[in-house]
Structure formats: C-alpha cells, structure tokens
Amino acid sequence: MLGELPRERSTLLIRLMGGRRVLREAIEELRQLPEDAPERAIALGPLLRFRAALVEPGPATPEEEEFVMTTQELVEQFIEQGRKQGMAQGMAQGTIELYEARFGPMPPALRSAVEAMRDLPTLRRWHLLAGTGTRDEVHDAIATDPAGRSS
Incomplete structure (x- = not known):
C-alpha cells in the first residue's frame, strides 16, 4: 500500500x-x-x-x-514561477536588443550569459548598463558578475 x-x-x-x-x-x-x-x-x-x-x-x-x-497553492506557485520566468526572458531579450541597437551584434559568450540569467535584479542592472554604459562596461559587468557565473 x-x-x-x-x-x-x-x-x-x-x-x-x-x-x-x-x-x-x-x-x-x-x-x-x-x-x-x-x-x-x-x-x-x-x-x-x-x-x-x-x-x-x-x-x-x-x-x-x-x-x-x-492543489490551489501549487497552481498559484506554478503561475508565479511562470511569471518570473517570463519576466526574466523578456528582460534578457530586451537587454540583448538594446545592446545590439547601440553596439552591434552581441558576442555569443555574452549573449549566452544574458539568456541563461534568471536573476531579475541582475538582468535589470545589465539592461540599464546596456542603455547607459559603454560597450566595455557592459562586457565587464556581464563577464565578471558573480550572479552571472552562478546561473
């Protein structure tokens, strides 16, 4: 049983x-x-x-x-998890698009790091930097961010 x-x-x-x-x-x-x-x-x-x-x-x-x-709470958790994943994917895509509008094609290693990131505060920081920083600042932030290496 x-x-x-x-x-x-x-x-x-x-x-x-x-x-x-x-x-x-x-x-x-x-x-x-x-x-x-x-x-x-x-x-x-x-x-x-x-x-x-x-x-x-x-x-x-x-x-x-x-x-x-x-199962109601599971449904709510599932919806919230999907919402967070959607927000992260949208923020990652927006960061890539903003970077490419300013600097041209994003290098594959950086693109992979941005696409793999799920931490919203990190993605927001990268997005703002892609819009306001220099190309080198964006590269350095994504390549050296501890959150970027841990995702």
Whole structure:
C-alpha cells in the first residue's frame, strides 16, 4: 500500500498516486520543495492537468473537491514561477536588443550569459548598463558578475 511507504523524498512521486491522506501529505511535501526540484518538474504537469479536468463543470465527489482545494497553492506557485520566468526572458531579450541597437551584434559568450540569467535584479542592472554604459562596461559587468557565473 502507498500509505505504508516512508514519507521520504525518494518516495514522493509514487505517493502522489495515492488517495486521500497519502495524496494530501504528498502534495504538501511537493509544495515545500524548492522551485527547481526535479520532482516538481515531473509532477506538476500531470497534477495540474488532472486538476483542470476536475474543475470542469459537473458534479464532483468530496475527494475531487478536496484535491482541487489542496492543489490551489501549487497552481498559484506554478503561475508565479511562470511569471518570473517570463519576466526574466523578456528582460534578457530586451537587454540583448538594446545592446545590439547601440553596439552591434552581441558576442555569443555574452549573449549566452544574458539568456541563461534568471536573476531579475541582475538582468535589470545589465539592461540599464546596456542603455547607459559603454560597450566595455557592459562586457565587464556581464563577464565578471558573480550572479552571472552562478546561473
């Protein structure tokens, strides 16, 4: 039985296939994982598709209603994560476009660093610099920024 599995991260994906208490507990554990946890990437898609199917009009069982309520925070986290990723991608693209409008084609290594960056404050700083700084200042900032190396 799934309820007999230990409550460990290594069993989380299997326990998400359980029902009632086991599922509730597994969803809570999933919710607590870091945004970049591989279990989140694997489980969120199927969980959200299942949830969307349950939200469709029609009678729902108490278990289905509970599942919808239990997963609401996951949906909100998923939306927020998507919003942040979209903002980062837009800021990165804007930085590249601004750089290229002022200085010509961005070198591939810098382009890669900008596209890989997900930290919004860093991207904002680079974007402002691309609009106000010199070519060398932009290169130095992107090449030497500790946040740029850690993404």
